[in-house]
Amino acid sequence: MTTRGILSLKRATLSASRPTRGASNAIHTERLLGPTKASVVSKRNIHPAQRQARSFTMAADTTTVTDSNPFEQLSYLRKVATASPFISVKAAPPEASEFQFPLATRFKAPNREVGLSMASMYAQAIREHGICAIEMGWPDPDSQFMLDVISKMGCNPDTHSSTQGALWDVKFKPEGVYSEGIGKKAVSISHSMGEFAWHTDAAFEENPTRFFGFHIIHPDKKGGGVFRILRADDLTRLLSPEAVGVLSNHEFELKVPPEFFKGKDSVKGKLLEVDTAMGRAYVRFRKDILHDPLSADANANAAVKELNDLLDAPEGVGEHVPGFVFKEDSVLLMDNARYLHSRTDIKDPKRWLRRVRFHGPP
Numbered sequence: 001m002t003t004r005g006i007l008s009l010k011r012a013t014l015s016a017s018r019p020t021r022g023a024s025n026a027i028h029t030e031r032l033l034g035p036t037k038a039s040v041v042s043k044r045n046i047h048p049a050q051r052q053a054r055s056f057t058m059a060a061d062t063t064t065v066t067d068s069n070p071f072e073q074l075s076y077l078r079k080v081a082t083a084s085p086f087i088s089v090k091a092a093p094p095e096a097s098e099f100q101f102p103l104a105t106r107f108k109a110p111n112r113e114v115g116l117s118m119a120s121m122y123a124q125a126i127r128e129h130g131i132c133a134i135e136m137g138w139p140d141p142d143s144q145f146m147l148d149v150i151s152k153m154g155c156n157p158d159t160h161s162s163t164q165g166a167l168w169d170v171k172f173k174p175e176g177v178y179s180e181g182i183g184k185k186a187v188s189i190s191h192s193m194g195e196f197a198w199h200t201d202a203a204f205e206e207n208p209t210r211f212f213g214f215h216i217i218h219p220d221k222k223g224g225g226v227f228r229i230l231r232a233d234d235l236t237r238l239l240s241p242e243a244v245g246v247l248s249n250h251e252f253e254l255k256v257p258p259e260f261f262k263g264k265d266s267v268k269g270k271l272l273e274v275d276t277a278m279g280r281a282y283v284r285f286r287k288d289i290l291h292d293p294l295s296a297d298a299n300a301n302a303a304v305k306e307l308n309d310l311l312d313a314p315e316g317v318g319e320h321v322p323g324f325v326f327k328e329d330s331v332l333l334m335d336n337a338r339y340l341h342s343r344t345d346i347k348d349p350k351r352w353l354r355r356v357r358f359h360g361p362p
């Protein structure tokens with residue numbers, strides 16, 4: 001992490017530690033903000049979870065940190081993250097193909113109010129790492145918390161199609177949803193029990209959705225539906241420079257699946273974008289929306305073949321999101337352009353995720 005990243009994370013930590021309405025001045029920040037801004041702690045109307053937040057902040061806040069020493073800052077942040085009851089830190093060693101969540105990308109929200117008070121930290125996690133997981137301490141059958149978090153981060157949800165709104169149920173739904181494009185119902189892969197190969201969401205839209213979120217209502221409890229992710233940065237490292245060049249420059253014709261019809265049957269777009277200034281790669285891809293045969297351009301065909309061979313390789317690429325994160329009453333927020341994702345065959349017909357796609361800040 002860069003010094004700038006550390007500083008911004010530190011700011012986000014401080015920002016999220018600020019008291020919520022109804023518990024003003026509940027968090028002590030004297031050592032970080034300086035003695036002239038020493039807080040006055042009020043004991044009025046403090047929720048137990050906020051009292052917990054206060055005690056964690058005070059306990060972690062015993063080290064003098066100078067902005068000029070990044071090692072000191074990193075050590076301080078690790079201490080804060082480990083001490084916080086709202087930031088999850090996994091102690092056990094990970095499995096070989098298990099995605100390791102970077103520091104301060106997993107959170108615990110004991111209730112709605114505390115969960116929403118950390119929205120700036122979620123945004124920071126998405127900005128820095130493209131991923132954020134929130135473990136909720138309560139059931140939320142309408143997925144209202146996920147919608148409220150998105151709104152609090154300054155984002156707006158996208159509609160899924162001309163007939164479907166912001167929320168989309170990812171569950172076994174063999175009857176499908178109505179499509180204006182074909183004038184009858186269409187069944188999405190997300191409504192099947194089958195595998196969903198590597199893709200980004202809404203890759204067939206003129207402006208693909210930038211972020212998406214899952215509210216995990218019922219994970220697959222029979223070992224199927226394993227959610228896997230692959231960083232676009234890693235993808236570009238695994239591809240040849242020639243393929244990266246072609247995928248970043250060629251305009252591909254992309255078919256719009258009928259269940260996501262919004263007025264057009266196909267769009268054009270590049271599959272990769274490399275931001276050399278930021279050192280980041282962005283991707284849009286879904287194998288079954290590309291034409292077959294692809295095009296008359298031999299270089300484009302070769303680059304897509306290399307990409308498909310890499311993603312379809314039996315030894316596999318990417319990592320799975322572990323079950324202790326992808327679990328009931330959790331929300332997973334992702335940058336749809338910085339990761340491909342996939343899922344294995346579903347074994348539990350009750351598996352049920354609720355999805356939202358959104359754009360705007362982070």
Ligand SMILES: [Fe+2]
Nearest residue numbers: 199200201341
């Ligand atoms: Fe997806």
